[in-house]
Structure formats: C-alpha cells, structure tokens
Amino acid sequence: MFEKILIANRGEIALRVVRACRELGVRTVAVYSVADRDSAVVRLADEAVCIGPPESRQSYRNAAAIVEAARRTGAQAVHPGYGFLAEDADFAEICADNGLVFIGPSPEVMAALGDKARARSLMREAGLPLPAGSLATVGTAARAREIADEIGYPVIIKCAAGGGGRGMTVVRSADELGPAYERTRITAQAVFGDDRVYLERYLVQARHVEVQLLCDGYGNGVHLGTRDCSVQRRHQKLVEEGPAPALSVGTLDALANSALRGALRAGYTGAATFEFLVDEAERFSFMEVNCRIQVEHPVTEMITGVDLVHEQLHIAAGVPLRLRQADVRIAGVAVECRVNVEDSDRGFAPTPGRLSRFSPPGGPFTRVDTHGYPGYLVGPYYDSLLAKVVVWAPDRDLALGRMERALHEFDVDGPGVRTTIPFLRRVLDDAGFRKGRYSTGLVDRLLRAPATPPAPAALAAPAAPTAAMAASPGGPPTTANLPRRTR
Missing domain, CATH: 3.30.1490.20 (ATP-grasp fold, A domain)
Incomplete structure (x- = not known):
C-alpha cells in the first residue's frame, strides 16, 4: 500500500478519500484553492498545499500545480476524485511521466473510453447494444x-x-x-x-441505470449491482437508488454482465461505472463509461458492504482484486439524495452564502457525506453539492420512509441560502416514484405541476410552556438547538 497520496479534488469527495486513507494508515496531502482555505479537508488531511486562486482552471484544473505539490510533499500517488481532472487522460499521463501513480485507469484506456463516440464503437465490438x-x-x-x-x-x-x-x-x-x-x-x-x-x-420514457464495476491489472473484474439515476435535472442527478427498482432479475443480470464484458474488453483497471438507458420493455442500450468514482458510490457501498475507495487504493497499488463475483452479495435497498445549494423555484439556480445553521440528520442506517459545517461559506466558484444523504433498509418502502425522516431532520440555513431538500421531498412523495415506475422525465413533470403546500400542522406555532416547565430550575427549554426545516 502507498505511504502517502495526494487528493486532487475538494469538497465531500476529498474528505471521503482522506477518511479512507486514514483507515488504511495512508498519509494524505490535500490541495486547495484560496477560496477553500477554511475547508474541512484542509483541517483533516495530514498536509495541505495551496495551489492557486479560486478559479478552477488556475487551481483544481491546474495539472502542473497539482503535480508539483505531489512531488514537493513526497506523495506516491494521486487520487482525482470526480470532476475536475478525474477523467483527463493527459493528466493521468502527466502523473505517470512524473513517477506518480494515477488512481484510475491507464491514460490509453481513459482516452479511449472518455471519447464517447469511440467508446460506442468499442462497446459495439464487445457485443453491447447501442441506441x-x-x-x-x-x-x-x-x-x-x-x-x-x-x-x-x-x-x-x-x-x-x-x-x-x-x-x-x-x-x-x-x-x-x-x-x-x-x-x-x-x-x-x-x-x-x-x-x-x-x-x-432520444428515448422519452427511458430510465438511466448504471452498473458499478471493479477491475484489477490482472484481467479480473466484478460487478457490484445496479443503481437507478433517473431523477435528474438538466442531466444532473438528484436521487439515486440501488438496486434499480421494478426491473426483472434477468434484466439486472444482463445489464451487469454486459458492463463487465465491456470493461474487461477495454482493459479497464480501477472503479468504473457503465451507464445504460432502459426503455419500458426493459430493452437496454449502452450510453457511456465513467472512468472514476461516482458521486453516488455510497449507494453501492451500502448494499454490498464493499468500500469502493479502499478497493481503488488496493488496485492502484498493484494488489490483485480481493473480491470474486461469488463474494458480492446485494442486501436490501439504499437511496441517496443530493442536497445542493440551489433554488428549485428558480430553475435550480445556485444560492451561495454562509451557513448560519448546519445540522445533518442521524439515526440508524443513515449516512451523510458532506464538507459543510456551521459558518462554512459556500462560494460561487464550484459545484453546488453540499451533502449526500444516504439511507439503507431491508426493503424499498422502509428505505424511502427513512429518507423522508432524514430530510425532515436536515437543518440548513443562511442568508440567501436555499437547498434542494424541499424538491427532494416532492420527488419522494410522487406516486410514480413510490412505485418504482419513473423515467428521466420525472423532474420536468414535477416542475410543471404546482407544489403541494405544507400541511397545516407543520406550520402551527409551538405550544406555550407549561407551568411545570417554567418553574424548572433551568427555566423553560430553549429551541435554539432543535432541528428546523431547511429554507
């Protein structure tokens, strides 16, 4: 295993990698822009290096600055996270040229699969159906x-x-x-x-279903089930769940086996996601490959018990895949909701600002991946993702109920700050979504429909304190620390 790696990213994914490395005894180097000097990852990484001003092209997309930081701190490998340079074949090649292990596929494989048109041709040769x-x-x-x-x-x-x-x-x-x-x-x-x-x-009523894969450098690979990512606005995902609901076992198996066949044919190494479109008759067609860890990877971790970042690190260090297909067990249902600092009533426009309150939910089988904290300044420079709320349950109905409870508990506020939580609750309330019968058109349909006003009980004023409460030694209980609904 590596002794030290550099994380070429920011936000919740950088924090996720820091935590995985600490569990494995690997030291970490965080890079940050001037805008992120007060970020949680800077505080929790073993070392941190400022690589430039807020603009991503001068910091998180600045390959030269990142490689120089890695060399100066003695890092042996670079974890790119997702976004920024994560799928940049040139960056992967620059890392290799400077003696750094890029935690992902080889530059040649990334270049082939990152070119969407070329990837279609490769997958056709592997026998995958295409639209x-x-x-x-x-x-x-x-x-x-x-x-x-x-x-x-x-x-x-x-x-x-x-x-x-x-x-x-x-x-x-x-x-x-x-x-x-x-x-x-x-x-x-x-x-x-x-x-x-x-x-x-373009398939109007299609579903967006993806398959998570792990492949090593020795020709071994496994699939870890499916995720449905059809709840999207402007092709950006809002809700993901796994396994994909309301599909036959035969279709789920065919999707997974097709993806694995395509990855092995391409010579892939590391974590990959193969994305498919599935129509109402459960006919599926290949769409693209994501050559990196996905935002929604916690869904797969929750239903398989496999830590995907741990596996990425082992594979990149040259360790043969530690799983065989027979070892992979899919248990229960996991759902993820992305809490973005956006206003759904204004076309999901970003609403940056300083968080005066930030209290994520807890409770059984509830995971929150976030870099937010009270007083954190959500700036205008980067993606608006603030947190990912992920829940697990033995069945889908209980998982959705658990997510509703978690979103109700999430307390986020700040001057001008709005989040997607109210819209996410509308998604969970939708009858088609509850039945697992929905498509990529769900968000547009909900935006065209008027929102249901909150129930009167939710707006009721709190009851006056009782005499016993008022007479208690500490005075009446304060509501300062109680959860409030997000704006």
Whole structure:
C-alpha cells in the first residue's frame, strides 16, 4: 500500500478519500484553492498545499500545480476524485511521466473510453447494444440532419469529450437541428476544449441505470449491482437508488454482465461505472463509461458492504482484486439524495452564502457525506453539492420512509441560502416514484405541476410552556438547538 497520496479534488469527495486513507494508515496531502482555505479537508488531511486562486482552471484544473505539490510533499500517488481532472487522460499521463501513480485507469484506456463516440464503437465490438445513432462523430449540420432523418426524432446531440451530464441538447424537430448542432459544438469547445459531437435517438420514457464495476491489472473484474439515476435535472442527478427498482432479475443480470464484458474488453483497471438507458420493455442500450468514482458510490457501498475507495487504493497499488463475483452479495435497498445549494423555484439556480445553521440528520442506517459545517461559506466558484444523504433498509418502502425522516431532520440555513431538500421531498412523495415506475422525465413533470403546500400542522406555532416547565430550575427549554426545516 502507498505511504502517502495526494487528493486532487475538494469538497465531500476529498474528505471521503482522506477518511479512507486514514483507515488504511495512508498519509494524505490535500490541495486547495484560496477560496477553500477554511475547508474541512484542509483541517483533516495530514498536509495541505495551496495551489492557486479560486478559479478552477488556475487551481483544481491546474495539472502542473497539482503535480508539483505531489512531488514537493513526497506523495506516491494521486487520487482525482470526480470532476475536475478525474477523467483527463493527459493528466493521468502527466502523473505517470512524473513517477506518480494515477488512481484510475491507464491514460490509453481513459482516452479511449472518455471519447464517447469511440467508446460506442468499442462497446459495439464487445457485443453491447447501442441506441440508434452515429457510430462516429458528426462533422456537419447537414450530416447530422441526414442521421436524424434516418433514426427519427427526437434526437440528442452529445459532446464526444463530454461528461457529468454537460453538453447535451435534445432536438425534437428538423427545424431545431441546425441551431442546436452549432450550439452544442460551441458548448463542447468552451467546456471540454473539443467541439466534436455525435447523435443518438432520444428515448422519452427511458430510465438511466448504471452498473458499478471493479477491475484489477490482472484481467479480473466484478460487478457490484445496479443503481437507478433517473431523477435528474438538466442531466444532473438528484436521487439515486440501488438496486434499480421494478426491473426483472434477468434484466439486472444482463445489464451487469454486459458492463463487465465491456470493461474487461477495454482493459479497464480501477472503479468504473457503465451507464445504460432502459426503455419500458426493459430493452437496454449502452450510453457511456465513467472512468472514476461516482458521486453516488455510497449507494453501492451500502448494499454490498464493499468500500469502493479502499478497493481503488488496493488496485492502484498493484494488489490483485480481493473480491470474486461469488463474494458480492446485494442486501436490501439504499437511496441517496443530493442536497445542493440551489433554488428549485428558480430553475435550480445556485444560492451561495454562509451557513448560519448546519445540522445533518442521524439515526440508524443513515449516512451523510458532506464538507459543510456551521459558518462554512459556500462560494460561487464550484459545484453546488453540499451533502449526500444516504439511507439503507431491508426493503424499498422502509428505505424511502427513512429518507423522508432524514430530510425532515436536515437543518440548513443562511442568508440567501436555499437547498434542494424541499424538491427532494416532492420527488419522494410522487406516486410514480413510490412505485418504482419513473423515467428521466420525472423532474420536468414535477416542475410543471404546482407544489403541494405544507400541511397545516407543520406550520402551527409551538405550544406555550407549561407551568411545570417554567418553574424548572433551568427555566423553560430553549429551541435554539432543535432541528428546523431547511429554507
């Protein structure tokens, strides 16, 4: 095992890696921007190095500064987390060139699978089903129109170098195609530095189901079940659960086996997630590969008991995979809700600010991954994810009830701060979601429907203190430390 690793990330995922390393006796180096000097990960890591100003291109996306920090502190490996440079093949290669182990796949495999169009071709060779669309990138709007006319509308235009749900445009008619094609190319160039795009048939009622994998450098691999990630706004996930509900055992097995076949064919090493679209008839098609740990990895950890970050570290250190498929047991149901500092009533606009109150929920089988604390300043520079609330239960109904309780307990407030908690509770209340019968269109449907006002009991004033309470030696109990609903 490594003696020291550098964590090239921030927020809750950096804190998650610090904790995993401490459990394994590995020392950690945190890097941080000026905006994150007071972050929890800076306090808890063994060492911390400032790598630049708040803008991510000058700090968390600055490969030279990160590698220099690793060399200066004697780190042997770099854990990229998710986002920023986590799926940057050039960064992985720079690490290797400087004698650092990149905790993830090889630069060659990452380059192949990170190019979404190339990944489609590789998975087709591995026998995975693909949605109708272009196998290669599409170089002109005219060619895009030809493909769209052939496969039928609606279509979705995607960035070949895209990831994280960014750079996708749904086109519902031929009149929209030309402007949408150019707009997506401009976005692709601005966000990813690569303007190549490709087309797929857009499935209106599809579900987004993914498979978690672990593969080592010796040709071994296992799948750790499925997660449903269909509750999304602008292709960004809000709620995830595992195993994917309301799918037959045959479909779940076929998804998992297809993903593992594709990963082994590509020569993958480390933790990976294969993403699929599943239609109402349970026909599935490959969508993309995420060559990193996922935001929603705790869902898999809760239903399998496998610590995915521990396994990442062992695999990167050259240890053969410690699991065989027969060792993987899926037990119960886990649900994750992402608490973002956003206002769902204003199109999920970020609402940065300082947290005057921050009290996450507790209780049985409840996990909260967060970097927040009272007094923490949520700045405008980075992703708005503040916390992930994850619950486990023996069955789905109890898991959803446990999540409702946890969200009710979560107390977050601050000047101007809003969170997604009220909207997450609307998702949990939705009849289709409760039945496990929902698609990627759920969030749009809820946004079009008026929100149900809170029950009158929830707005009732607290009862006046009794005489016995008022006469108690310490005076009446204070409500200062009691949970309050998030704004």
